[in-house]
Amino acid sequence: MFSFAAAIRALCRRRPTLLVPKSARADRRLKRAAGATVEAMEQRVLLSATLPASVHLSADATDSTTGNPGAYIFDLTGGTATFDTDLSKGSPDWQNATIALADGTKAVFNSPQTLGGLQLAGSAKFTASTGGGGANGNFIDIGLGGLSMSTTSTIDLADNDMILQGAGSAGVAQLQALVSHAFNGGNWLGTGLGSSNAAMSVGAAMQTAEGFALNGSLTTPFGTFDGVPVTSADVIDRYTVMADANLDGTVNLTTTASSGTTSTKPA
DSSP, X not given: OOOHHHHHHHHHHSOOOOOOOHHHHHHHHHHHHHXXXXXXXXXXXXXXXXXXXXXXXXXXXEEEEESOTTSOEEEEEESEEEESSOXXXXXXXXXXXXXXXXXXXXXXXXXXXXXXXXXXXXXXXXXXXXXXXXXXXXXXXXXXXXXXXXXXXXXXXXXOOEEETXXXXXXXXXXXXXXHHHHGGGTOOSSEEEXXXXXXXXXXXXXXXXXXXXXXXXXXXXXXXXXXXXXXXXXXXXXXXXXXXXXXXXXXXXXXXXXXXXXXXXX
């Protein structure tokens, strides 16, 4: 038999259901999302690339690093970056790295550099410090990422050399345009790829220049250049004396007999 009193007692024993306002539920969702975002940011910070201690940035420098270890891209978007040692020797993570210089930025290399690629935009400028040239100086070995720049940018090799790995005939044409622009009618003061040391030698009895060639086109191709193994497809650029047609750093009978596949005096 139905008992009204019993029904009341049963209702009283039930746990009440709390109604959570929609706004409170939305707040909880936002907090969870914010927590996940913070965690993701912390992970990115932990995984972000750290520049080697030998890379020094000016007070006004801005930069970022993207890519993966072994293929980093260091983007300098403002100011100046100075590299006191080979970036690839900083750690295995920085091997095959590409340096990208934005318009108006500057980079200084105070040691040899082995890079995956080198990019200069707009009026960016890269300078290799005077160091005796070649293996005793600040040679730049650029990998298959290649050299990317226009004649509005500047590379000053001073008394140093450059290797463009696997660049082939296209690399020779690229250097022809860049070096010719820097040659600037003979004073070596133009933008492009040139040498401040060559500029200082203008008028001297033994003038210097930037000479370049496809290694495989030389009468005697190099097996190593500045201590770096090279192939016939590599393009080599040497700071040398004017008319050094075989890029051995001298003008002699061997040079006179060279096949003439190099250029040390741009057209």
